[in-house]
Amino acid sequence: MFSAQPTETRPLTWREELTHDLADATEKTRAAWLSQRNVVATYLRAVMPHLEAAFHRGGLGHLRDRGMLPPSLTHPLTGREKQVIVRVARGMSNAKTGADLCLSEETIKTHLGRIYKKTGTHDRAHAVALLLIRGDITAADVLEPLDDDC
Known part of the structure; x- marks a missing residue:
């Protein structure tokens, strides 16, 4: 046993x-x-x-x-970059964002390139997600009516 x-x-x-x-x-x-x-x-x-x-x-x-x-702490977004990324967060194309801000599509691409560099991201969705998490842009920024910036 x-x-x-x-x-x-x-x-x-x-x-x-x-x-x-x-x-x-x-x-x-x-x-x-x-x-x-x-x-x-x-x-x-x-x-x-x-x-x-x-x-x-x-x-x-x-x-x-x-x-x-990280670059996000040493290089905050400019006002224009914020305007661009808010429109990107709304789903606007580069052409539509450019027309909305009275800028060329190439200038929008330049702003996006700078945003990617500052945030360490490589695409629109990642940049928007990171900036929302960081609080650089808010849901209110994305949902409120846009002012005419031209």
């Missing part, structure tokens, strides 16, 4: 503790990513204004100089 013998409990080694902690952190991160809440967007909305304020006060200048900050 089998009799259950108590197993000896020994303290975990530091490697076992670290492995356990990393596995726990990985699982929590995976669960957060899979949850309905957008943890990253919430974090960015909370942290970005503080980073930008510190940068503009000069507190993060040394990080900028060493290339350790």
Whole structure:
């Protein structure tokens, strides 16, 4: 007959503790990513204004100089770039955006190229998504009626 013998409990080694902690952190991160809440967007909305304020006060200048900050913090959008990206977010083509802002289609492409460079993105959808998350443009910007800018 089998009799259950108590197993000896020994303290975990530091490697076992670290492995356990990393596995726990990985699982929590995976669960957060899979949850309905957008943890990253919430974090960015909370942290970005503080980073930008510190940068503009000069507190993060040394990080900028060493290339350790993303371009989005060191190069904010100009007013015209914001006008362009809001129209892009509305689904306007380059031609329609140009006509709406009294600019050539080539000028719109130039503005979009600068926006991509500043945000580290490569296409319209990614740029719009990132700028919405960062708060550079808002849903209100995209949904409100546009002024005639010509």
